[in-house]
Structures are given as structure tokens and as C-alpha cells.
Amino acid sequence: MAKEGTKQALPASNFNRELYNHLSQTYDSRQENPATLFLRKKELGLIRRFSKGLVVDLGCGTGHHLNLAENVIGLDISEKMLNIAKSKNKPLTQGNIKNLPFKDASADTIYYFFSTLNFVGLDCVREVSRTVKTGGKILLSVTSVMDIDKSRSSPEAKVKKFRIDGKPVNTRLFEKGEIVERFREEGFKLVNFGSIFRLQKPRWGNFQPFSFWEKLKLKTETLLPKKWGKVYLFVFERLL
Numbered sequence: 001m002a003k004e005g006t007k008q009a010l011p012a013s014n015f016n017r018e019l020y021n022h023l024s025q026t027y028d029s030r031q032e033n034p035a036t037l038f039l040r041k042k043e044l045g046l047i048r049r050f051s052k053g054l055v056v057d058l059g060c061g062t063g064h065h066l067n068l069a070e071n072v073i074g075l076d077i078s079e080k081m082l083n084i085a086k087s088k089n090k091p092l093t094q095g096n097i098k099n100l101p102f103k104d105a106s107a108d109t110i111y112y113f114f115s116t117l118n119f120v121g122l123d124c125v126r127e128v129s130r131t132v133k134t135g136g137k138i139l140l141s142v143t144s145v146m147d148i149d150k151s152r153s154s155p156e157a158k159v160k161k162f163r164i165d166g167k168p169v170n171t172r173l174f175e176k177g178e179i180v181e182r183f184r185e186e187g188f189k190l191v192n193f194g195s196i197f198r199l200q201k202p203r204w205g206n207f208q209p210f211s212f213w214e215k216l217k218l219k220t221e222t223l224l225p226k227k228w229g230k231v232y233l234f235v236f237e238r239l240l
Contacts, residue, residue, distance in 0.1 A: 016119055019167060020061070020078035027081065028062050034210045035202035036114075038218070039141060042196055042233055043113050044068065046139045050192065050235050053108025056131065058097050059116030063088040069109075075100070097124045105133045112140040118160075118171040122182045129186035129238065138188065138236040144195070145173045147202075147230045176232055187240030195229025196221065202230055 023030070031037075047068050057065050060074030063085030073091045076082050082092050095101045097120050110132050117124075117140065132138065145158055158173045180190050200210075200217040210218065221229075 017077045017079075019164070019169065020076070021080040022167070023164065024062070024078060024080035024084060028064075028084075031064070033204060033207045035197070035204050035206075038210075039114065039196065039202075039231060040064065042194065043139070043141055046192070046233060046235060047111075050137050050139060051109045051111075052137070053133075054106070055109045055111060056100075056102065056107045057111040057113075058100075058128070059113070059119075060085060060092070060111075061114075063090065063092075065111055065113060066090040098127055100127050100131050102131045104130055105136075107132050107136060109137045109139065112138060112142075114141055115143055115171065117142045117179075118173065121172050122174075122179070125182050125186050129183075129188070132238050134238055134240065136238050137191075138183070138234070138238075140179075140232075140234040140236070142174055142179065142232050142234075143171070144228070144230055144232050145175055146228060147173055174232075176227070179232070179234065183234075183236045186238075188236040188238050190234060191237045192233075192235035193226065194233040195226045195231060196233070197230035198224055198226075198228065 020027070043065070047065070051069055053071065055069040055072040057072055057074045060066060060076050061081050063074055066072055066074050066085065066088040073093065074082070074085055075093050075095050075097070076085070077094065077096065079094050082094055085092055093101060097116070110128055112128070128138065143160070147160060160171045160173055162169055176193070183190070198221045200214050200221065
């Protein structure tokens with residue numbers, strides 16, 4: 001499936017590669033928090049409804065989603081993450097999402113889960129569009145600007161700054177409209193949208209189970225409009 005006439009894809013950034021190499025040994029244990037597990041249930045729902053054919057899992061990490069599809073290829077920037085993902089016994093490749101090592105129109109479904117877009121940015125959408133077939137689907141989860149600022153009144157509200165193991169990290173946060181518009185420009189239509197953590201905060205770094213009241217908030221969210229939330233889930237279909 002490698003793109004003909006091209007070299008092995010280059011890393012999207014040395015920082016992302018070094019960061020995830022550093023986090024590789026503790027990455028899976030870090031994801032065993034209630035917020036991430038709740039998000040992954042929602043992602044699984046999208047996979048069951050919309051995933052088909054040959055799947056490319058972009059930013060596959062240690063391979064959590066790889067066993068959720070029969071015909072799947074995992075891509076990640078971190079070789080140490082991929083070394084762990086080898087246990088899933090699925091094809092893997094190290095590469096840059098901005099220069100995918102795949103042929104044009106070669107994938108039926110692309111997974112873009114768990115903040116991959118927050119780290120890479122919207123300028124990778126054209127390359128993703130090149131890779132997916134007409135009628136193919138993009139399954140995407142992304143952290144929104146509501147994670148830090150409901151007002152969205154300044155460019156600073158779209159950058160989340162935090163530390164992981166003492167390393168400073170900046171990620172880009174998005175509004176629903178700008179994501180929909182960027183994919184529309186590349187010939188996609190939105191076929192499914194959802195959001196989570198509209199009332200309940202995600203608290204990603206807290207490993208205590210959700211309390212009764214937190215679970216009640218999550219349950220109540222299902223009754224509220226889904227036009228906003230701290231995490232968005234999209235399904236796009238390529239029309240052109």
C-alpha cells in the first residue's frame with residue numbers, strides 16, 4: 001500500500017516523536033482513567049457503526065484500536081509506541097500524518113482518534129483526503145476549545161498548555177465549525193456528530209472512578225443538545 005515513488009515518511013515533528021517515545025512505557029497505564037475509558041466507548045460506537053473495508057489508524061500509539069477492525073494498518077510517529085503495538089499482530093508503519101506513505105484513494109476508513117488532530121493540526125486534512133476513497137469515512141475525536149475556555153474570544157483560547165512528566169506541551173483546540181469547514185473544503189460531508197463532557201469535566205489525570213453525581217451528570221448529558229462539549233466526535237464521508 002506504500003505510495004509509489006516516495007521515500008519513507010518523515011516525522012511530523014521531532015518534539016511529538018520524542019514526547020511519545022518518552023511516554024511509551026507508561027502510555028497504556030495513563031489511559032486507564034475514567035475519562036479516557038468513557039471516550040473510548042464512544043469511539044467504539046463509531047467503529048461499530050461506520051468502520052468498513054481497509055482501515056488506517058492514524059496516531060495508533062500502542063494499538064488500542066487495532067484489534068477493533070479486521071483489516072487495519074496502524075501508523076504512528078513514535079517507533080517505541082509501535083514496538084508495543086506489535087503485540088496486536090497488525091501491519092504497522094512509522095510515518096508523518098502530513099506525508100502519508102500510502103497510495104491515493106487506498107483506504108476505506110481512517111481513524112483519527114484521541115487528540116491526534118490536536119497535536120497535528122488541520123493542515124494535514126488534505127493528505128488524509130488524498131488517502132481515503134470516494135465514499136470512504138473519517139472517524140475523528142478531538143478536544144474542543146471548551147476544554148479551557150467557553151468564550152472562545154481570543155486565539156489564546158485555542159491553545160492548551162500543560163505538562164506531561166515535566167515536559168511542556170501545547171496542543172491546538174478546535175471549534176466544531178472550523179473542523180467541518182476544513183473537511184468540506186476537501187470534499188467531505190458531515191454524516192454524524194456527537195459530543196461528550198458537556199456537564200462533567202473530563203479530569204484526564206484523575207484515576208478515581210466517577211462518583212455517583214459525576215455519573216448522573218454524564219447520564220444527563222444525553223438529554224442535552226450535542227452542539228457543544230469538551231470533546232467532539234465526527235464522522236465525515238468523502239464525496240469527491
